[in-house]
Amino acid sequence: AQKITQTQPGMFVQEKEAVTLDCTYDTSDPSYGLFWYKQPSSGEMIFLIYQGSYDQQNATEGRYSLNFQKARKSANLVISASQLGDSAMYFCAMREGEDNQGGKLIFGQGTELSVKP
């Protein structure tokens, strides 16, 4: 069974508007971490934001926020005030277990975001 599901292969957003990229996950481990990475055409994976399963508040990093709904097992990424440079592939990922166990990341299929001027 797929552990990370990103149902939007591609998304368009107008510059300066907000956009939400969907991510649902599946795990039976009570401890896990959820990540969002950005992958521009250059190929490197750029870490954006992290949410721990026990975190009470939604994570925020600048224009990025993670809408964490634990009961629904969703971890959507919200990008506010989109910029042309935000055009890229975005991957949701999960790590099971505690942070200090150094576990592997399980990635979704990705969403390609295109920002229109």
Added chain:
Amino acid sequence: GAGVSQSPRYKVAKRGQDVALRCDPISGHVSLFWYQQALGQGPEFLTYFQNEAQLDKSGLPSDRFFAERPEGSVSTLKIQRTQQEDSAVYLCASSFGQGPEAFFGQGTRLTVV
């Protein structure tokens, strides 16, 4: 260096050829991961090192794939007798081993012809 460095950036191999991909993690990072990313897909885990110990190699697709990190820093992913289905981007990531964030290199794009 400041980030994770991978070399070569691009590699074209003839089917049946052996290849070696190198990863230089961030200095002091204990954990090192290799991922394989096929075109249009998300990265898939291959193997994980903590210092020089290979703690998880469950993602290696066949016995043609071999990874090492003999001194707990630089790592090499070796693919023997390459096949067309090995064509992918190979990503390396490193982390302190505690805390959430893993830092990725730019990857090596392997094309098997």
